[in-house]
Amino acid sequence: MNTATQPHVLIVEDEIAQREVLSYNLEAEGFRTSKAEDGEQALLLVEEEKPDVIVLDWMLPNVSGIEVCRQLKTRPEMRDVPIIMLSARSEEVDKVRGLETGADDYVVKPYSVSELMARVRTQLRRVRPSTVGQVLTYEDIILDSETHRVKRDKHSLKLGPTEFRLLSTFMEKPGRVWSREQLLDRVWGRDIYVDTRTVDVHIGRLRKVLTQNGGSDPLRTVRGAGYALG
Template identity: 70%
Template structure:
């Protein structure tokens, strides 16, 4: 099974935060919480969530400033940010989007609509987690049907190799460290030695090569990790 998308909720008002967390968990997402801008910046850098729900009005550092800093950092700029605000004026919406927010939702909001917006953003960064067809060169994965093909030939992968390939296909060209792959494929709360990643990448490579008897699409980046293509 593909690991579930992770969402960081940044909201200092407990009732609002609890509503968001409840509905996100009901959708099956892994949810982390932050009540301040400083905490949000630290958690985004350390945990690299798939999506951030960010309230505008935060103590000390505003949500707008948090968004600006997230988008200025190379390690967090690609994380989608949905800004949530009571500011409904067009000038505020424009300011939020120009700061780098990927979407802007006005309070009071429809929970159903907000969850739809969450799914839209996650479909862009985690298509494998929402049942999309993933393709790169002659490799394709139907995550809904749990089928893998290379050059038209169906492959039979173990569950860990399937999750690895899906992760690579979601971001072709991105270099994944062993630690990042451990978090994405095995989960943050499970202890696995980082060398286990090498073993399963080796199995995945063997399966992909055996399909066509040709090239290995997975690239080893010395001192950094692995990438597809």
């Protein structure tokens, strides 16, 4: 799988054995992982690359998981990133505190790895549906991420892999304006140098395919900002 399209999970866990077990199991299921052993390192890592999901231990040295969660959720660019809180605290009051701080899910230790994987997929399905085999629809466009097929008004469309990833990104969040730099990170990946003009070229190709059977152009150019679907 192209690393740019692999869902990225940040694991924040000070116990090395648990950190490695989580990383191994997530990567075996096709996720890309990064790891932090304390809260300070986690806050630095999210500045370098915004993850799709964060698995965050409550009891961390230096900066606690609760404080990391609170700080992240005050950042506008991080509010839509799901945080799954891990904790040995099983009391209802602790769970409520974790959720009220901004956590999207709360898992009590000891937990089964398979249950945690399912919870990660559930959160990911909410924010990046195309990465977990979902069928996305927008007006008369249907995109099946599992079979890599796209239809518009019952016509099958042949898209190259880059155009497919572009359309997936747009269809995950219709109406959202994506800058060229954001599209480069999401579609091509951070580790690959591509000129921003390349985005324009592939947007042009995508538009050509989407309108080849007479349909209107669903992509919108937002001057000075980027592109949006609808």
